[in-house]
Amino acid sequence: MSAATAVATDRRSWLVKTAPQGDVLRALVRAALASGLAAGAVVPRRRSATIVPTLVRDPAQIGGDSFFGAPIMPHNLANLLGELTFRPASGKIAAVLRSCEYRALVELTKLKQASLDAVMVIGIDCLGAAGPGKGAGVNAQQQPAGPDQAAWRARLAAADAAGQPGERSACAICLEPAGMGPGIVAGLVGVPAADGLLLTAPAGDEEAAKLVAALGDMEGVQVTASPAGSGAGSGAVAGAGAAAAAREQALAAVISAREAARAAVLGKWRAEEGNFAALAETLAACTGCLNCRRACPLCYCRECTFETALFDHEGQRYLSRAGRRGALRLPTEVMLYHLTRLAHVGLSCVSCGMCESYCPSDIPLTAMFAALGGEARKLFDYQPGRSPDEPLPLATFREEELAPR
Amino acid sequence: MSALTSPSPEQPGIAAAVAAAPHEPLIIAFLCNWCTYTGADLAGTSRIQYPPNVRVVRVMCSGAVDPLYILRPLLEGADGVLIGGCHSGDCHYVSGNYKARRRVAVVQSYLAQLGLEPERVWFRFISASEGRLFAETVTTMTETLARLGPNPLAREWTA
Structure with missing residues (x-):
């Protein structure tokens, strides 16, 4: 889990609160568009049956039906980003990506079918998602899937029990729940929603710093920074730093439980299907x-x-x-x-x-x-x-x- | 007589005779135009004897051999697949043979994991001047495959 363990050392972190709680990712993507750092953004929008990815240019379009981090995955967004970035455009596309979507985008870029450089990746923690299918939208009705892991899993399990798309088998054995990316990563896991959303980025990432600054300028947004290696005494620093540590711990617990599940599934496959x-x-x-x-x-x-x-x-x-x-x-x-x-x-x-x-x-x-x-x-x-x-x-x-x- | 050339049920007399005969392995070979194919040609023009169990497909480079080309004969019941390329550093296209070597290793890994002997797939560097080495390779490979016995997938309608 390189992404998770790298957080503590060479990354800076921020805790971000919004006036309607849980609106941080929407505000972040709005800020990316409004500041001109991104020319477009891939935005999943909630519809009755499911969520629909859209390419948004107008920040005002990112409203209540935009649902970043929904526990539902009708596509691997890397597939769609390949379409958008295969040929060059004038600006970057912001996209909130799960680890599997980021990793697929990396592979697609190496295969020369996408351009990682043309994407402003906002990595996001993911504890599992429902697959495509009518009725998957029940998993997207409440906002957000959030840091409460038990509630997250319970919602997917309930959908599954009700005959709607529930947790995908790939998610149950996923060892990479931590958000990954070259820039900003949003930590959803292990940080109580009331404390705000944890954002981290590499210490020297200027684009991320500009984006967070643009985010802080938005109405109703409160950003508490924890710059790497400075001001260790202040309460604010302890806030973001402690949140980053809490996230790492929570992710480690998820991963260790998943390791057992994955070993069991793959062991069974090798024994019975090999x-x-x-x-x-x-x-x-x-x-x-x-x-x-x-x-x-x-x-x-x-x-x-x-x-x-x-x-x-x-x-x-x-x-x-x-x-x-x-x-x-x-x-x-x-x-x-x-x-x-x-x-x-x-x-x-x-x-x-x-x-x-x-x-x-x-x-x-x-x-x-x-x-x-x-x-x-x-x-x-x-x-x-x-x-x-x-x-x-x-x-x-x-x-x-x-x-x- | 091998799986790929065995007669259809419309010829029952021949089928019975074939069934009684010892198993003759069938090798499908993909040989690079610049080295191994020319080496095989040299084996022929030099009148070097080797078993008639190999069917040769000429390809421009061992690097052009898609995993599909290896998998298809095996699923169709061929007993082995031989890929022949240029020696290290000699590839006409600079590095096709090295890339082929990795691809073959991956296919062998999948076959081994699924319980089919990876020794059914051979990759060899054989140059245009090594007619004798080509003949020896086919001879040894035929013997090895005869020892392994018929490809079990040849009998499976599900393959």
Whole structure:
């Protein structure tokens, strides 16, 4: 948890209160637009059935239906930011991103399908989210999901029990709940809402400092700063500093509980699914709809090989293939598709689980990618999204490695 | 006779004869145009003997071998896949062979995790002058695959 542990040392922090409590993220994004630091912002807006991402330019549009940090995830926003930043624009796009969305944006940038530099990332803690689907909006009715972890999880569980989209399986085994990003991170976890929202940023980040200054100038906003390495005696410093420490502690507790859950899920997968026969059983439910590749932030090809005519054959060819083994699964190439996807994007997979969220057949793709991809990543000590400067493992090499030499 | 060339049920007499014969491994080989393919050509023009179990696909570079090309023959029942590229530092496209080496390692990792022997996938550096090495590689690989036995996926309709 590099992002969480880095908070204490080389980051400065602020506690921000707004007059209607819980309005800080709205004010922050409004400030980004009003100050001109961002030319646009991706804003999730609440609608009866779900939340809808919108590209907003007018700060006045960020009102009561804007819901940053809603415990609901109809998209991985990195997917949409790829569309917005693939070709250059005149200004930055502000976006409030979960860790899995930021990490996907990093990978997409390395794949040259998005530009991290064109995004003003506002990282946000996330304790889990409901997936897409009608009725997911019940998870977005109250504001905000906030720092109360028990309430956050309870709300998702209640939605699940009521047959509405509840906590996604990927979230239940996520080890990276802490907000991440090159600039500002909003700490939702472990800080009582009454104390305000904790913002942290790297000590030398000028853009973040300007943004927080713009935020402080807004009506009804009160910012208490804790500059790194100064004024340790004042009460204000203890406030933001203590909040940062409380957040780290709360995140550590979440992560340690999740580690056990993740080990159990992946252990079960390896024991029960880690062979071709079991995989065939799991994939028996696959209809070949390719939703998983469309939901995946990293499966960026405009046209997938599996959507082309490559596997359209003469009728006789199907008959002879069926003849070789007595029967042929239809539609064909289902297992080939999943294994190829693993080979293409498995190393960059950020475990956001959108593939599984979009799967009409509830195939446990998150565990499959985490188990198989996680093992393959060990070959190159690669951690997706860890650093924008780290080359993609399949786009680089060392002369002295592996075999043959 | 191997899975890919085995007869359809319309030819029951042949099928029975084939079933009684010992398993002959089938290798699908992707050979780089500049080194290994030319090496294989040299093996032929030099009249070097090697098992007829290999079907060669010429590719411009081992780096052009998508994981899909390796996975597809295996799921279709081929017993092994051989990828041949240039030696270290000799790639016509500078680093395609090194990138192929990483890709092959990833595919092998997935196969191993799913219980299929990763030794069914071979990556070898064989130069244009190494006709003998190509012949030896195919010979050894054929023997290895014969020892491993038929690819179990060849019988699965789900693959």
